[in-house]
Amino acid sequence: MSKKAFQFIAVLLIAIFVLAGCGGESSSNGGNSGGDAPAEITYASTSDAAGLSPIDTNDSVSSNVTYQIYETLFTQDPQTLESKPLLAKSYETPDENTWVIKLREGIKFHDGTPFNAEAVKYTFDQIRDPERAAPRASLLAPIESVEVKDEYTVVIKTKEPYGPMLAALSHTNAAIVSPKADKEGDINKNPVGTGPFKFVEWVEGDHITLERNEDYWKDPAALEKVTFKVVPEVSTAISMLETGEVQFIDALPSDQLPRIENINGVKVQKSPGTRVSYLGFNMEKAPFNELEFRKAVAYGVDQEAYVNQLNGLGTFSESIIGPKVFGYNEKAEEAGYAFDKEKAKQIVEENGYGDEEINLLVANRASYMKMAEIVQAQLTEIGLNVQIETMEWATFLETGRKGDYEMTFLGWSNSTADGSELLYPNLHSDNIGSSNFSRYSNPEFDKLVEESRQTVDQEVRKEKLHEANVMAIKDAVWVIMEHGTVTAAYDESVENLVVDPTGQWSLYNVSRK
Missing domain, CATH: 3.90.76.10 (Dipeptide-binding Protein; Domain 1)
Known part of the structure; x- marks a missing residue:
């Protein structure tokens, strides 16, 4: 080979390597070119928001x-x-x-x-x-x-x-x-706050888009764009996480956990949380306002068996106030109605509770649907005729607040991790028609909860909360399905994502590498 030919080939090879280095790279983690860290994140939710005003929503x-x-x-x-x-x-x-x-x-x-x-x-x-x-x-x-x-x-x-x-x-x-x-205007549709992200658009049933607030009073967020994508089927959301179409999901379903943990490039967070999930009754309707009926259901539901198949994503407890919530006392565990199928059958037969069809209203979320299927089967075994009715999330919330149901499943994230802010909004008679879906009214219970709020002595507060908790457990106001484990799965490119015990997460400190 001549010296000139060798020089030509050498120059050509260098040019090829330079062009390759400058060429765009496709990325399943956010669509950025040039190898830059993606400045956006997409979160998948199985339900759309009910609204965007903190005053007017509560979900x-x-x-x-x-x-x-x-x-x-x-x-x-x-x-x-x-x-x-x-x-x-x-x-x-x-x-x-x-x-x-x-x-x-x-x-x-x-x-x-x-x-x-x-x-x-x-x-x-x-x-x-x-x-x-x-x-x-x-x-x-x-x-x-x-x-x-x-x-x-x-x-x-x-x-x-x-x-x-x-x-x-x-x-x-x-x-x-x-x-x-x-x-x-309508801040339920066009929210305006002071936070690190600003509202861009809401295409109902599809997505909500936010953008970085460049004038934020602290340093601007690392992420430029945040998309909340509505993906009704959780299996589809997991597939989208796997392919990189979304980078973050939370509230992981237990039956899908092994699949999620085996996805390459995806990290999983799990930790005990403050959330409680329960089966509730409309206490303004018969026979749900009868303690004997509620006891029959409480005896007939095997919550421990339900929790055991959650792959570690839940804690069994008879207490309404959970172990991670202020006011919890382990002695409350003794007040519940432990699973006893024969006792449940006896109560149903003696009172003729199996004669009428019971409507079990369920929001179309994977966790509640799973609870409904298991509980329906268990209550059928004790002689109750339970039929499931499903409903879209926002409509479900409105229906529940109005009391247009008989039995339903709900959860409470307890964003304050305080027992008073669990018992007061959910079970105090002041809140019938708003957050007291069960429409429970008990003056003695109300007084205890009020006393737990009307003092700054934390030891007195604990005592009052324990008394109120035991009273509600004995009244069988709820059948506690589980105290939740906080979970999230996210692409390995996502950094500094922290989900606290209440299940809340802020994207302010989150970045993509």
């Missing part, structure tokens, strides 16, 4: 979205669950009924209007307004007044001492909204 699907858009005065440490300032800068309690909260300055809502004391007062007054009928009005029920001391100071007066105040002000449904946006 985990909606709060997953609103948690990225809005912010609260306080937030909970994801590890300790202790409350610490967020939009608030500091607070003091000059007396047990007064909370003086100093706010951070210079923060703006996504519409450019200022975050200040007036915005806090407006938001809290809206939550407390009976005409608005906020589903989590119970969070602020003890508040007597919210006053503006100056532009960045709010003074909250309570009727009685309120032990869970900081936990309540850390709750996603106590997030601060733009007064201008709420007055002039």
